Amino acid sequence: xxxxxxxxxxxxxxxxxxxxxxxxxxxxxxxxxxxxxxxxxxxxxxxxxxxxxxxxxxxxxxxxxxxxxxxxxxxxxxxxxxxxxxxxxxxxxxxxxxxxxxxxxxxxxxxxxxxxxxxxxxxxxxxxxxxxxxxxxxxxxxxxxxxxxxxxxxxxxxxxxxxxxxxxxxxxxxxxxxxxxxxxxxxxxxxxxxxxxxxxxxxxxxxxxxxxxxxxxxxxxx
Amino acid sequence: xxxxxxxxxxxxxxxxxxxxxxxxxxxxxxxxxxxxxxxxxxxxxxxxxxxxxxxxxxxxxxxxxxxxxxxxxxxxxxxxxxxxxxxxxxxxxxxxxxxxxxxxxxxxxxxxxxxxxxxxxxxxxxxxxxxxxxxxxxxxxxxxxxxxxxxxxxxxxxxxxxxxxxxxxxxxxxxxxxxxxxxxxxxxxxxxxxxxxxxxxxxxxxxxxxxxxxxxxxxxxx
DNA sequence: GCGGTTATTTACTCACGAGTATATAACCTA
DNA sequence: TAGGTTATATACTCGTGAGTAAATAACCGC
Numbered sequence: 001x002x003x004x005x006x007x008x009x010x011x012x013x014x015x016x017x018x019x020x021x022x023x024x025x026x027x028x029x030x031x032x033x034x035x036x037x038x039x040x041x042x043x044x045x046x047x048x049x050x051x052x053x054x055x056x057x058x059x060x061x062x063x064x065x066x067x068x069x070x071x072x073x074x075x076x077x078x079x080x081x082x083x084x085x086x087x088x089x090x091x092x093x094x095x096x097x098x099x100x101x102x103x104x105x106x107x108x109x110x111x112x113x114x115x116x117x118x119x120x121x122x123x124x125x126x127x128x129x130x131x132x133x134x135x136x137x138x139x140x141x142x143x144x145x146x147x148x149x150x151x152x153x154x155x156x157x158x159x160x161x162x163x164x165x166x167x168x169x170x171x172x173x174x175x176x177x178x179x180x181x182x183x184x185x186x187x188x189x190x191x192x193x194x195x196x197x198x199x200x201x202x203x204x205x206x207x208x209x210x211x212x213x214x215x216x217x218x219x220x221x222x
Numbered sequence: 223x224x225x226x227x228x229x230x231x232x233x234x235x236x237x238x239x240x241x242x243x244x245x246x247x248x249x250x251x252x253x254x255x256x257x258x259x260x261x262x263x264x265x266x267x268x269x270x271x272x273x274x275x276x277x278x279x280x281x282x283x284x285x286x287x288x289x290x291x292x293x294x295x296x297x298x299x300x301x302x303x304x305x306x307x308x309x310x311x312x313x314x315x316x317x318x319x320x321x322x323x324x325x326x327x328x329x330x331x332x333x334x335x336x337x338x339x340x341x342x343x344x345x346x347x348x349x350x351x352x353x354x355x356x357x358x359x360x361x362x363x364x365x366x367x368x369x370x371x372x373x374x375x376x377x378x379x380x381x382x383x384x385x386x387x388x389x390x391x392x393x394x395x396x397x398x399x400x401x402x403x404x405x406x407x408x409x410x411x412x413x414x415x416x417x418x419x420x421x422x423x424x425x426x427x428x429x430x431x432x433x434x435x436x437x438x439x440x441x442x443x444x
Numbered sequence: 445g446c447g448g449t450t451a452t453t454t455a456c457t458c459a460c461g462a463g464t465a466t467a468t469a470a471c472c473t474a
Numbered sequence: 475t476a477g478g479t480t481a482t483a484t485a486c487t488c489g490t491g492a493g494t495a496a497a498t499a500a501c502c503g504c
Contacts, residue, residue, distance in 0.1 A: 020450095039346045041263040044491055057494080058452055066492070099426065122342065124261045152426075159428045162417055169421045172398025173391040180390055195384055199391045203425020204321065204374075206381045242480095266461055277483055279464080284481095288462070451500070457493085464488105470481075 024062045027052055031063070032073045032113045040070055040125045071130040074121050077114035078137040081106055085144050095152020099170075100201060102148060107174045107193035116178035142167060170200050246284045249274055253285070254295045254335045262292055262347045293352040296343050299336035300359040303328055307366050317374020321392075322423060324370060329396045329415035338400035364389060392422050 030051050034043040045066060049056045063069045084105030088098050109115035118138075123131050146167045152158030158166075174196060181192055252273050256265040267288060271278045285291045306327030310320050331337035340360075345353050368389045374380030380388075396418060403414055 039344050042346055055453055122261050124264055156428065158426050159424060161421060165417045166421050168398060168402055169395045169418055173395040176390065176394025176397055195387045196391055199383060199388050201426045202381060204380050204423045280482055
């Protein structure tokens with residue numbers, strides 16, 4: 001997307017570097033799509049390669065072995081979540097407000113390829129080393145969210161309860177999006193994210209006092 | 223557990239039949255445990271057999287092929303859920319009351335082997351035929367729960383909203399139990415089930431009017 | 445247009461694990 | 475104790491797919 005003048009037939013060094021990255025990205029995309037669609041084990045690297053009109057060794061050249069590929073996929077998803085959380089943490093506001101913004105970001109990521117890959121990937125599909133890193137990242141995210149819940153309870157903006165369970169319930173409901181959301185379905189990713197988060201926060205019992213709009217600007221809805 | 227007098231060394235026909243069923247059950251248990259722990263693909267039937275001191279052909283004798291075994295595991299979990307739902311449907315009460323009882327039963331099953339297997343199993347791990355039956359069962363359960371939500375909204379006992387999303391959020395949060403619950407951890411299955419359901423129903427915003435006890439008798443808590 | 449680097453392919457190896465044919469043991473019945 | 479049925483094991487086949495060695499093509503700078 002960098003604008004350059006009339007393309008020379010002799011690509012510059014920078015072009016070649018970009019091309020290399022593009023190829024890498026394309027292969028990773030093809031891999032994550034296949035992992036999500038058919039599952040990690042049922043995905044053969046031959047097929048992934050073929051889908052991009054190359055052969056298996058090319059995949060090894062760009063991405064490494066199958067375990068490294070899967071780990072890179074979930075890593076990206078988890079890093080996205082971590083970044084969302086980090087940016088929310090900086091905004092300030094009550095625990096509840098931060099929790100809400102954070103869940104919204106989390107939910108959006110769950111509708112994307114790398115995000116979906118996180119919850120579709122079971123720990124034991126990764127090598128022991130990757131698994132340890134995978135778990136560590138998840139634990140870190142979990143701990144951060146839990147802390148926000150605790151702060152919300154402390155400042156009275158979130159209903160009291162067991163923060164561990166509350167975190168699992170909220171993230172569990174969002175993780176599940178990755179298992180049922182269909183981009184070609186009737187709802188957009190953004191609609192799904194917003195309505196899921198609203199439902200989680202609101203609960204099922206009537207009698208809640210406040211009722212926030214579903215589409216207020218501060219959530220950055222499209 | 224059936225009490226019989228001093229055991230004869232010549233087993234009756236009935237004993238032999240029972241023994242056969244016991245063996246079948248034991249093998250199925252061994253299989254589902256391994257599926258849950260190591261994943262379907264990483265589980266070899268040789269290992270399952272070895273864990274019960276037999277060899278692979280014995281598994282085929284009692285249980286059929288790997289796909290049939292997995293399907294039987296998820297089938298059992300789903301049938302349990304269906305039965306819970308059916309029994310709740312008969313009790314009557316407001317939509318909310320039935321919804322609550324139903325989620326509680328659902329949550330309990332999610333802490334058990336066959337229940338866990340449901341959410342740990344991705345559709346594509348099953349053969350096309352089993353997958354179709356798996357999906358049909360899940361759809362049926364989902365539709366029933368959604369109907370209860372709709373009835374609750376209609377009778378004013380459940381907060382208004384999109385019943386589809388509400389069902390996915392509630393069941394998603396409970397499905398996730400199967401991914402983090404550790405029987406050897408600090409909380410009992412019953413405690414987990416109750417607190418998760420409470421959290422889902424209550425939501426996160428302060429200001430809810432009623433506050434039900436977590437351990438009232440009508441939920442059949444242990 | 446030569447030498448070296450970068451990119452990609454062909455053509456393998458190798459292990460693993462599902463599924464099965466066949467033997468055989470155990471045991472029950474007549 | 476013979477003959478049949480039930481239960482279990484041995485010892486294989488076979489496909490699949492990860493991973494790699496080695497050849498080769500493409501291209502770049504000089």
